[in-house]
Amino acid sequence: MTLLWLRLAVILYGVAALAVLPAALYNRPRWRHIAIPAAFMGAFFHFVSIAETLYAAHRALPVDTHETLSMLGLLLVLGFLILAARYRTVSFGIFLLPIAVLLAIVPAFHPGHEQIAYPLVRTGWILLHIALLLAAYAAMFLSLIASLLYLIQERRLKEKRAESKRGWLPPLETLDQIGVNSLRFGLPCMTAGLLIGSVLALQSIGPAFFADPKVLLSIAMWIAYILMIYIRSNSGLRGRRAVYLSSFVFLVMVAVWAANSLSAVHRFKTP
């Protein structure tokens, strides 16, 4: 049943991802009425699926890679829905919805069986650790997309083209606000997530934990994140330079994500 809900969510995300194209690129408002409800219903079924999975496993957090990816997909769709409600734009869906489909399609059709090899997974603190870091990843991704869209809109305005299919882009200032606000939302999430993770690791592993490659990369990521917010807030960094900076921090985040294979702390095992 859980898989059924997840598959249904993937199909709805797919519908939303397709509907958002004419809604945004061809400025056909009718398609918004398909894209947004489909994404909303998809998120609902996705949430039901995750809740059922966790309840059946007698735990409160995703622990295998696929579950975690799936939850990140859900967070991205929620980000899309929040932006659609707050800024009346569906443009972000062009990027966010297909990625949500990709993140959810693997656990929907090839559910994984890996688990973290620590008993801590049943505590509420580790749930917070994972949820907060996933929220920070999603916020960073949103910020990157906002920067990219800013670049496209800036070029369009500089090239002085008439209203075309790309009239779908939100105004530059709105894109800038989305980018900066996403980062400002992501920073406390990342800070709290890393702090909770560090305290838990210290309790269960001890100081050796700080020599773990993933942990070192995470600290680097946190510093890069803070630097990026500082630079953007103080110098008003926009356009190309903002995209370069966001891309760099995003790459660091991907590296941190991918560092599980090097990590003793975050290593998954197959039961």
Place this chain on the structure above:
Amino acid sequence: MSDLRIQAGEHSAPQTSPHGAKLLLLGVNHTTAPIAVRERLAIPGHRLADATRTLADQPGIREALILSTCNRVEILTVQDGVDQETAELRAGLQAPTLNVIKFLHDYLQIRETDLQPHVYEYRERDAIRHLFRVASSLDSMVVGEPQILGQVKQSWTVGREVGAVKTMLDPLLQRAFSVAKKVRTETQIGNTTVSVASVAAELARKIFGSLAGKTVLLVGAGKMSDLTARHLIHQGATTLLVCNRTEARAQAIADALRTPAITTGVIPLDQLHEQAHRADIVITSTGAGQIFTPESARAVLQRRKNRPVFFIDIAVPRDVAPEVNKVDGCFVYDIDDLQQVAIQNKAVRNREAEAAESIVTREVARYTDRISQAPVTESIKELLMGAEEVRHQEMARIIHQLSRDPLTPEQLAAVDRLTKSLTGKLLHPQIAALRDTASEPESDD
């Protein structure tokens, strides 16, 4: 009354009003009448209810609606269909037209001769088509402008309040509103701006989103720059700074544009570069050469912490060096750029207008089909009900006759099915004939 010839619709059309009523639309607009005529015909908002009531009270008029805007005055009526071959009837004119002309003559004291060359007339299907086009802004001076729909709705509200819009005009107008909405949502007819000032405001919105709280700096004085500044203020900009070679002139412009909601100020010309960072939008129209260069633009941006600046350069020769557009965060549009965007937008609008015309044509056909089928549907319903009544009576009679040796429930059901089937088959040719008759076009009058 003297002879009156009226521009009629292109072709006669089938009657689309039930019970012999005639739909007639008479009007003048910006293409047929100069403002001198339009202003004599215009009915101000506070007199609209009285005028509509008076029109609806005219003999022969069942329902009425008056649309009066700065670009058009139109009168839509539903009138008795019997042609009144009275002494009043003139060559080329029929009673319905005369009724409206008489109203205009009596209510507005306008002679027929003054109206003669300017009035157009549409009947039945043509009137419906014209109404749909007007509501969809396809007949407007600026095609796609959104105000006209609100004005038609206002006339409809007044017409309903005074009891002049009833069973025939009400559904027609509601259909016109939904057609207009369809045109807006299915085409991009209203999505582009076509004047230089509105293009500038639209571009500013693309950069800043809402213009609320934004500051506009006017460098130099000119009609076009003044108009653009007013447009930006109308769109929400709240602060206006004026910089001019003559400070008194700058002060005069600032004073003219100041309102309780708008803060204005004057910047001396020698402090322009020091103060320019205060503005989000800079409109230049001095023609004094390149006031803003890439270097000065970078300095402005630095003071603004890289918040974007929009330069609208209306001057010839240009006040802002074209290279400024290459500076990150600076957007420069000169008069040619703005006109070019306006022309491209007009082309987009015209292309969308063609799509909108197709929607209107389709919707007119759909609406007239529905209206012409309405009486037939009623007749078919009556025919079926009559047949069903006879069938029930016959069934009751046969059941009574067989009461000594009653039919089993299965037999009764079989007889019921048989009689239903027979009734349906016997009535089918008549129903088909009725439907065929309804779909055949009739000549008007």
